[in-house]
Amino acid sequence: MSGNAGIRRDFARRLLRNRLTVAGGLVIALFFLVAAFPALFTSQNPDRIDVATILQPPSAAHPLGTDDLGRDVLSRVVYGARVSMKVGFVAVGIATSVGLVIGLLSGFYGRRVDAVLMRFVDIMLCFPTFFLILSVIAFLSPSIVNIMVVIGLTGWMGVARLVRAETLSLKERDFVAAARAQGAGTLRIIFRHVLPNTLAPILVAATLGVAGAILTESALSFLGIGVQPPTPSWGNILTVGKNYIEFAWWLSLFPGLAILITVLGYNLLGEGIRDAADPRLKGR
């Protein structure tokens, strides 16, 4: 076990040495805090409509201004973080689980199973993802749950290919042959020997996946087919921003910055994990 601990310590050291990775991690930690304890960051109610304060520019009372219904933009951005986090994690959770199962089955059993599953991946990849998501949402209806599920179910193909490739190469290694010679069953080989070795690439894919899911959710909400008002999401605040683009710049600027910074955080962390897990690829 001490060998594993050493590997983990090396990994952590490489991860912390990269300043951009640390910055990404801090950004994500901050947004976790915001999503978990919104009341720490704003004392306003995001849903409180006030006709007396419609479309006011940033001020001491409303640091990021107010929207077309007089609601405080800061509080809407803060509560919007919840939606983004939730969608990001659930969607990626679904995508990773599906991808993992399909990739493992494909790589481990090979032959016909592999051929069928991989053709299915190829077919899924032929549909422009955004088109597919929009079509499914049109058949169902836009809601947070539907969006999480649809983003998840249209985003597992990359993970599946990755896990398959790793499994294919792992199952030919000597240590797997040794485990099998000692009488280890299929499940034990998968969970004890194959899965742990695919963790790093999956973690990278999942981290980058959260970034993608947050972007997709915000685009859907912006187009009015995502999270529906009055629930605040960064995307649907921007929809209002577009309507008042000529005189209320703060409505367009701040929610977008929130998206950019969060997504950037995930992308930097994802790249950092990749570099730390496989130092040979550093800087590529």
Place this chain on the structure above:
Amino acid sequence: MLRFVARRLLLTIPLLVGISLISFLMIHMAPGGPISLTTDLNPRATAEARTRLEKYYGLDKPLHVQYGRWLARMATLDFGESFSPDGRPVAEKIRERIPITLTINILSMGLIFLVAIPIGIYSAVRQGSLFDRVSTVFVFTGFSIPTFWLALLLMILFGVKLGWLPISGIGSLEYQSLTVMGKIADRARHLLLPVLLAGFTGLAGMSRYMRSNMLEVIRQDYIASARAKGLPERRVIYIHAMRNAILPVITILGLSVPELLGGSVIFETIFAIPGMGQLFYQGVMARDYPLIMGILTIGAFLTLLGNLLADVGYALADPRIRQG
């Protein structure tokens, strides 16, 4: 080469079948099937409309017969009639909208090619330099920025504050009265922001990809031997290394088709460009199912075509692929 193309074409057949199966099943996946969807959501739907739809889908027949008939219609690009008040054939509506979407996407692909490749090569050759670091920041921002937000910011800056560029449509009101040169200039002014935005995300991805390819190639033995025999550095980089690093880019261009198509929904909606993306968005908002399915299917075929062209292009450029 012919054998390669033939084999590659054969491989697309199961994909085509799969695409059609998924599209077909999607219509039936909807709760209550296609009929209740269209009639329940549309209060004006009459009994007559119901029977017409039933006939269109052949719902009185078994599922495999329905699929066969639907496939035959797809093969002739017959997607049925739109649910919108004009009730025109979906194929006709799509045909009108495709040229502008393709124009913008081809222009932005050109932009990606012209800008991303030099950036990628230069930052690889000068790895760790200021240029490399700046371009890395640019690349990460490009990956992380929501395109529609960037569009809003550019609209505020160039359209509202500076007033340099129009922010919607593809032609001014007086477009018809302009001279030929005037028309071209007017169209170009309208397309400038959409093309820039359509290319932006791809730009980041492509320059990153080019950079890592180049880094990979520069470490190869044949580059060392090119240097060892005394070739000037410029020649080593721009002839020996670049040619090899650029090859896989052909594939990426083909593979970027689905992303560009998906992106067109966003920028066409924001800039009010009457293309396929906007049509799709309107279809989704109006739950115009024949239109949605038509565009989804065409999108998948275009993607398949992009993959095919990418593979063939790659094989043309690299004999090793043809042999494999």
